[in-house]
Amino acid sequence: MREYGKVYPRFWQSGTGKKLRGDRDAQVLALYLMTCPHANMIGIFHCPIMFMAYETGMPIEGATKALQRLIIEDFCTFDADDEVVWVHEMAAHQ
Numbered sequence: 001m002r003e004y005g006k007v008y009p010r011f012w013q014s015g016t017g018k019k020l021r022g023d024r025d026a027q028v029l030a031l032y033l034m035t036c037p038h039a040n041m042i043g044i045f046h047c048p049i050m051f052m053a054y055e056t057g058m059p060i061e062g063a064t065k066a067l068q069r070l071i072i073e074d075f076c077t078f079d080a081d082d083e084v085v086w087v088h089e090m091a092a093h094q
Contacts, residue, residue, distance in 0.1 A: 002039070006034075007035065008093065016030050020070075020073065023066070023069055025058055025065065028056050029066040029070060030070055032052065032055065033076060033087050034087060034093075036051075038051065041090065042091045043088065043091055043094070044086045044087075045084065045085055046082070047085045048083040049063050049064055049083070075088060
């Protein structure tokens with residue numbers, strides 16, 4: 001497990017955080033996926049929706065909806081069969 005994850009301040013001003021304004025759950029989930037204990041520097045890791053929900057305090061439905069928003073915004077891809085997340089720009093930022 002890595003000891004830290006970077007979140008640049010521009011996340012809020014011109015990045016994903018700005019795109020997701022008004023969707024608090026999607027913002028929280030984006031930050032979670034960049035910094036969670038399951039993540040790694042390349043951004044491809046196993047992370048079931050159940051983990052996302054539990055560790056952010058969201059209900060399963062809320063985490064699922066937030067994840068769909070992140071997919072629509074091209075922040076990440078999720079393989080539901082293998083429960084693997086790919087945070088697209090993770091390697092560039094970490």
